[in-house]
Amino acid sequence: MNLLLVEDDEAMAQAIQIALERRGFDVTRCAHGSEALMRLRHQPPDAALLDLTLPGMDGLQVLHKARADGIDVPIMVLTARGAVGDRVLGLNAGADDYLPKPFDLDELEARIRAMLRRRGGQDEEATLTCGPLTLERNSGAFYLSARPLDVTPREQALLKALIARPGHAVAKEKLFRVVFPMETDIQFEAIEVVAYRLRKKLAGSGVSLITMRGLGYLLRSDPA
Amino acid sequence: MARAAARPHSLRRYLLAGIVIPITLFVIMDAIGAYRRALEAINTAYDRSLLASARYIGELLQTEGGTLKVDLPYAALEIFDASNSSRMYYRINGLDGKFLSGYPDLPDYTRQMPARSAYAALVDFYEADFRGERVRMAALYQPVAGQNVLGMALIQVAETRDVREQLARGLLIDTLLREALLIAIVIVVAWVVVRRALQPVYGLRREVIARSEHDLSPVATKGLPMELQPVVGAINELMRRVQRMIGHQRQFVRDASHQLRTPLAVLKLQAQNGLSGDAEAIPTLAQMHATVDRAIRLANQMLALAKVEQVHEQDPPSTVDLSEVAREVALDLSPLMGDKDLAFELQADSPVPVVGHEWMLRELTRNLLHNAIRETPARAAVSLHVRRDDQHAVLCVRDEGPGLSATQRAHLFEPFRTGHPNEGSGLGLAICREVSQRMGGSIALDNRYRDGVLLGLDAVVRLPWAADST
Numbered sequence: 001m002n003l004l005l006v007e008d009d010e011a012m013a014q015a016i017q018i019a020l021e022r023r024g025f026d027v028t029r030c031a032h033g034s035e036a037l038m039r040l041r042h043q044p045p046d047a048a049l050l051d052l053t054l055p056g057m058d059g060l061q062v063l064h065k066a067r068a069d070g071i072d073v074p075i076m077v078l079t080a081r082g083a084v085g086d087r088v089l090g091l092n093a094g095a096d097d098y099l100p101k102p103f104d105l106d107e108l109e110a111r112i113r114a115m116l117r118r119r120g121g122q123d124e125e126a127t128l129t130c131g132p133l134t135l136e137r138n139s140g141a142f143y144l145s146a147r148p149l150d151v152t153p154r155e156q157a158l159l160k161a162l163i164a165r166p167g168h169a170v171a172k173e174k175l176f177r178v179v180f181p182m183e184t185d186i187q188f189e190a191i192e193v194v195a196y197r198l199r200k201k202l203a204g205s206g207v208s209l210i211t212m213r214g215l216g217y218l219l220r221s222d223p224a
Numbered sequence: 225m226a227r228a229a230a231r232p233h234s235l236r237r238y239l240l241a242g243i244v245i246p247i248t249l250f251v252i253m254d255a256i257g258a259y260r261r262a263l264e265a266i267n268t269a270y271d272r273s274l275l276a277s278a279r280y281i282g283e284l285l286q287t288e289g290g291t292l293k294v295d296l297p298y299a300a301l302e303i304f305d306a307s308n309s310s311r312m313y314y315r316i317n318g319l320d321g322k323f324l325s326g327y328p329d330l331p332d333y334t335r336q337m338p339a340r341s342a343y344a345a346l347v348d349f350y351e352a353d354f355r356g357e358r359v360r361m362a363a364l365y366q367p368v369a370g371q372n373v374l375g376m377a378l379i380q381v382a383e384t385r386d387v388r389e390q391l392a393r394g395l396l397i398d399t400l401l402r403e404a405l406l407i408a409i410v411i412v413v414a415w416v417v418v419r420r421a422l423q424p425v426y427g428l429r430r431e432v433i434a435r436s437e438h439d440l441s442p443v444a445t446k447g448l449p450m451e452l453q454p455v456v457g458a459i460n461e462l463m464r465r466v467q468r469m470i471g472h473q474r475q476f477v478r479d480a481s482h483q484l485r486t487p488l489a490v491l492k493l494q495a496q497n498g499l500s501g502d503a504e505a506i507p508t509l510a511q512m513h514a515t516v517d518r519a520i521r522l523a524n525q526m527l528a529l530a531k532v533e534q535v536h537e538q539d540p541p542s543t544v545d546l547s548e549v550a551r552e553v554a555l556d557l558s559p560l561m562g563d564k565d566l567a568f569e570l571q572a573d574s575p576v577p578v579v580g581h582e583w584m585l586r587e588l589t590r591n592l593l594h595n596a597i598r599e600t601p602a603r604a605a606v607s608l609h610v611r612r613d614d615q616h617a618v619l620c621v622r623d624e625g626p627g628l629s630a631t632q633r634a635h636l637f638e639p640f641r642t643g644h645p646n647e648g649s650g651l652g653l654a655i656c657r658e659v660s661q662r663m664g665g666s667i668a669l670d671n672r673y674r675d676g677v678l679l680g681l682d683a684v685v686r687l688p689w690a691a692d693s694t
Contacts, residue, residue, distance in 0.1 A: 102520050169558030171551065210562055214570030215554050220562045 131221025
């Protein structure tokens with residue numbers, strides 16, 4: 001996976017490069033706007049990370065010109081400016097994503113992969129995990145400490161939605177749509193019944209289903 | 225309004241116009257009136273002398289054997305003629321109404337005698353054309369009584385208008401000259417007075433312009449006229465407020481630099497320890513990571529506060545559902561609550577519209593919920609309520625933490641007064657208060673007791689309702 005990193009701060013560029021190469025990307029660095037535009041034109045990478053404040057030609061200009069030239073390399077804007085206005089400006093100028101500095105390296109990797117997934121659709125992980133719980137994406141089967149977990153289709157739908165963002169609550173309304181698709185005559189509270197049964201099945205396993213009243217549910221691996 | 229402001233009206237021009245124009249109009253009208261009255265007086269005087277001439281001629285009429293005779297000595301006409309350059313003509317019709325004497329080509333009297341007259345005689349004055357000139361004519365019916373004779377003779381006396389016009393013209397020029405002088409005096413006096421009256425305004429302007437931007441001391445009011453005192457008072461009040469604000473900002477910058485220097489100092493020590501081998505690399509790096517996170521939080525909070533303070537008109541507020549904001553913030557912070565196993569409850573069932581910036585409301589809610597999560601011990605409860613009461617949209621965050629001490633209370637919203645020097649930025653509540661005030665609302669933090677036992681803290685934000693848009 002070929003990445004073009006356009007960043008004029010040497011230390012920042014070096015740190016990002018080391019981290020991304022460790023995570024399996026090939027990183028090419030470049031510190032000038034005009035040079036970045038040339039590379040995007042002549043040796044288009046799989047994706048580009050673009051800082052906004054650059055010497056010569058600034059990041060937004062690079063973005064504008066690249067998109068005007070029909071270059072459709074996925075581009076993520078990285079900037080310390082972080083204001084809402086800049087974010088909108090960046091996305092309007094044709095950026096695929098926007099990550100304000102300072103950021104977490106894991107976050108950066110996840111966002112790059114998500115961006116590539118959206119564009120290409122190939123780089124999808126085969127399994128999702130939360131503590132001892134694993135989801136095999138292809139089959140949709142759940143495993144608890146390598147043993148198949150027996151779940152009903154509704155429990156499976158609920159669990160799938162929750163394991164996509166472990167540790168993060170998912171709104172009840174969203175879960176309801178996933179668990180009871182196309183059903184209109186079901187009480188909103190029915191989701192609680194499904195969650196209750198699922199919680200019992202997971203009890204003592206090292207992963208818990210937590211209720212946030214009025215908000216939704218959250219799947220979390222128990223602290224050791 | 226911007227157009228009006230671009231072309232301010234001049235006080236001096238306004239005053240001058242307000243004084244000079246009405247006075248000039250009045251003087252002109254007065255001059256016209258005076259001229260008319262004078263003209264009338266002249267006419268009356270000359271008409272009287274015309275009548276006297278006609279009467280004189282009438283006196284000379286004699287009846288002789290039943291017929292009318294007139295014996296007009298040449299001298300009689302000279303009386304009229306000699307005084308000035310105007311020429312006089314006369315004509316006498318006999319009792320039969322036929323021409324008797326004088327100038328036969330003088331137009332015969334054909335008018336109706338006026339019913340009322342200012343004179344004790346049957347006389348009429350009018351204007352007519354004679355020999356290519358405009359003349360003033362007096363027509364007098366003179367009763368004649370003698371042997372076998374009784375009737376009226378008509379005596380017409382005409383005089384060219386030259387003298388009257390000359391007189392009137394002289395009078396007009398005289399009047400105009402006098403009035404022009406008067407107007408000139410009024411203009412000069414008004415100009416001088418207005419100029420002198422406005423002198424303090426120019427003085428004030430010079431003083432304000434000459435000031436450096438660092439000099440915010442009050443403008444002196446001594447010697448200024450009463451009308452300018454409130455203006456200067458208002459300016460001074462504004463300067464006081466600006467000075468106070470600058471003071472706050474300087475204080476903030478000082479505090480902020482200090483606050484930023486602290487994590488940097490810590491970081492430097494941690495790095496040095498790691499490099500020298502005094503501390504193990506991995507734990508040191510973990511500590512440094514935590515220190516950096518602290519600095520990042522601080523910088524983000526400072527940016528957020530600056531952003532709230534710098535919102536201007538170009539970023540207009542919109543109608544935002546406070547319930548939706550609360551829901552999203554709760555979802556965002558759910559990992560923190562999950563980590564502490566907090567019993568969380570959100571009560572935000574119906575939409576509660578308020579007018580504001582969504583990101584501001586998010587900052588407000590996030591800061592309050594974040595504080596509540598931090599203060600509440602593991603497995604205790606935190607709740608977030610959004611509702612509408614009679615006058616406000618109400619956001620209430622309840623925690624089961626230790627509440628506020630009296631000392632914390634005293635400096636609650638001051639920047640960098642954190643209760644957690646190693647965690648908080650000390651800006652969260654300052655941001656919350658700034659947002660609440662910006663939106664025309666209020667914020668209150670109060671300990672919650674039951675039966676004298678401290679249960680936790682309630683943070684309550686009240687914001688004005690948005691006009692119902694649903």
